Amino acid sequence: xxxxxxxxxxxxxxxxxxxxxxxxxxxxxxxxxxxxxxxxxxxxxxxxxxxxxxxxxxxxxxxxxxxxxxxxxxxxxxxxxxxxxxx
Amino acid sequence: xxxxxxxxxxxxxxxxxxxxxxxxxxxxxxxxxxxxxxxxxxxxxxxxxxxxxxxxxxxxxxxxxxxxxxxxxxxxxxxxxxxxxxxxxxxxxxxxxxxxxxxxxxxxxxxxxxxxxxxxxxxxxxxxxxxxxxxxxxxxxxxxxxxx
Numbered sequence: 001x002x003x004x005x006x007x008x009x010x011x012x013x014x015x016x017x018x019x020x021x022x023x024x025x026x027x028x029x030x031x032x033x034x035x036x037x038x039x040x041x042x043x044x045x046x047x048x049x050x051x052x053x054x055x056x057x058x059x060x061x062x063x064x065x066x067x068x069x070x071x072x073x074x075x076x077x078x079x080x081x082x083x084x085x086x087x
Numbered sequence: 088x089x090x091x092x093x094x095x096x097x098x099x100x101x102x103x104x105x106x107x108x109x110x111x112x113x114x115x116x117x118x119x120x121x122x123x124x125x126x127x128x129x130x131x132x133x134x135x136x137x138x139x140x141x142x143x144x145x146x147x148x149x150x151x152x153x154x155x156x157x158x159x160x161x162x163x164x165x166x167x168x169x170x171x172x173x174x175x176x177x178x179x180x181x182x183x184x185x186x187x188x189x190x191x192x193x194x195x196x197x198x199x200x201x202x203x204x205x206x207x208x209x210x211x212x213x214x215x216x217x218x219x220x221x222x223x224x225x226x227x228x229x230x231x232x233x234x235x
Contacts, residue, residue, distance in 0.1 A: 086208025
């Protein structure tokens with residue numbers, strides 16, 4: 001996989017624990033959106049199935065909150081996490 | 088000034104720094120949040136705080152910017168602790184100095200309310216029996232949306 005054509009995927013908090021991973025890389029495909037990526041990851045089954053919308057998932061692309069229809073580009077960092085609970 | 092840190096902080100030191108922000112300052116409002124038992128589970132002994140390094144600072148920077156567009160903000164300081172924090176520990180500090188009290192109170196409360204629903208922090212409650220991730224509260228969302 002060429003390093004210049006990848007998207008970094010990150011998970012935090014409950015999702016990170018339940019999925020058993022905090023980060024991995026995928027190959028960037030033209031037209032891929034954050035929602036598409038969630039749908040394809042949900043197909044892995046088990047804990048991943050919750051990414052199909054059963055649980056609220058927040059999305060950040062390049063560390064900025066975004067909507068699911070956001071297109072992903074090579075070099076992007078996309079993060080999925082539960083609603084935030086700081087303060 | 089934004090600091091995300093494991094170690095404790097001294098509110099008096101933060102207050103002193105806010106006082107040095109210039110001669111136009113007529114009011115300083117500060118807020119300190121403490122670790123408490125959320126009531127979701129029995130026997131909570133502390134919290135574990137996780138965050139998204141980089142994004143956290145960026146989001147809080149943006150909130151201070153929004154507050155500055157809306158109110159007179161001479162200086163704002165935000166500290167948020169991460170890692171393991173026992174009950175009663177200080178967890179968050181927000182301090183704002185302004186020309187007048189109305190702006191200082193409003194900007195301080197806005198930053199705190201918006202931080203709770205938009206800054207990427209997550210709390211896990213630790214009890215004698217185990218641990219669980221805290222769910223976002225509808226009342227926090229309502230407070231944050233009340234500012235828009």
